[in-house]
Amino acid sequence: GAGVSQTPSNKVTEKGKYVELRCDPISGHTALYWYRQSLGQGPEFLIYFQGTGAADDSGLPNDRFFAVRPEGSVSTLKIQRTERGDSAVYLCASSLTGGSTDTQYFGPGTRLTVL
Amino acid sequence: AQSVAQPEDQVNVAEGNPLTVKCTYSVSGNPYLFWYVQYPNRGLQFLLKYITGDNLVKGSYGFEAEFNKSQTSFHLKKPSALVSDSALYFCAVRTPQTGANNLFFGTGTRLTVIP
Numbered sequence: 001g002a003g004v005s006q007t008p009s010n011k012v013t014e015k016g017k018y019v020e021l022r023c024d025p026i027s028g029h030t031a032l033y034w035y036r037q038s039l040g041q042g043p044e045f046l047i048y049f050q051g052t053g054a055a056d057d058s059g060l061p062n063d064r065f066f067a068v069r070p071e072g073s074v075s076t077l078k079i080q081r082t083e084r085g086d087s088a089v090y091l092c093a094s095s096l097t098g099g100s101t102d103t104q105y106f107g108p109g110t111r112l113t114v115l
Numbered sequence: 116a117q118s119v120a121q122p123e124d125q126v127n128v129a130e131g132n133p134l135t136v137k138c139t140y141s142v143s144g145n146p147y148l149f150w151y152v153q154y155p156n157r158g159l160q161f162l163l164k165y166i167t168g169d170n171l172v173k174g175s176y177g178f179e180a181e182f183n184k185s186q187t188s189f190h191l192k193k194p195s196a197l198v199s200d201s202a203l204y205f206c207a208v209r210t211p212q213t214g215a216n217n218l219f220f221g222t223g224t225r226l227t228v229i230p
Binding site: 040041045056098101105108109 | 119147149151156157158159160161164166205207209211215216217218219220221222223
């Protein structure tokens with residue numbers, strides 16, 4: 001079946017602009033996660049959705065970052081007033097129930113470059 | 116606090132030889148441990164996980180990992196390396212006792228299999 005998909009695959013923007021990154025999880029998966037991977041580092045947690053609600057947003061670095069999942073499927077990560085330090089690969093993952101033994105399945109990521 | 120260490124940034128092994136990619140962890144409570152592989156310009160692919168039970172876990176593509184509680188380690192192994200195994204490998208941990216559902220990742224180990 002189809003895996004997690006993310007669009008766009010690459011996004012180049014200028015400092016101060018607003019960007020939206022989209023994630024389409026595996027069909028039927030109720031849990032959705034956003035991670036950020038900087039060069040040479042492992043992915044770092046940003047936010048976790050269970051259904052439509054953000055169950056844990058403790059990883060969002062500041063209030064410029066926001067994410068939604070209005071219908072419990074597709075999610076959008078929104079970044080306002082982008083900064084050069086926001087440049088990274090943004091990964092989305094989904095899992096069946098969000099349970100602690102669940103496997104998270106990752107999408108290919110969106111590479112964000114802020115000039 | 117929970118953390119994962121991958122002490123080797125780079126591992127080189129000759130094709131056909133056994134390979135080991137090391138991972139140690141530090142957590143409060145019982146860990147759930149995961150290995151993922153990342154190929155260039157692609158997302159993370161799940162290899163295997165340890166939740167409970169048998170300390171030796173078998174996963175995809177002939178990989179296995181051994182959970183060692185006394186040494187707090189979860190090393191990834193394969194009896195005979197293939198050139199196609201060359202990639203970036205990430206160890207990750209989750210501790211359900213903390214209530215957090217996200218994964219904490221190590222910084223990754225780049226495996227190069229030499230023909």
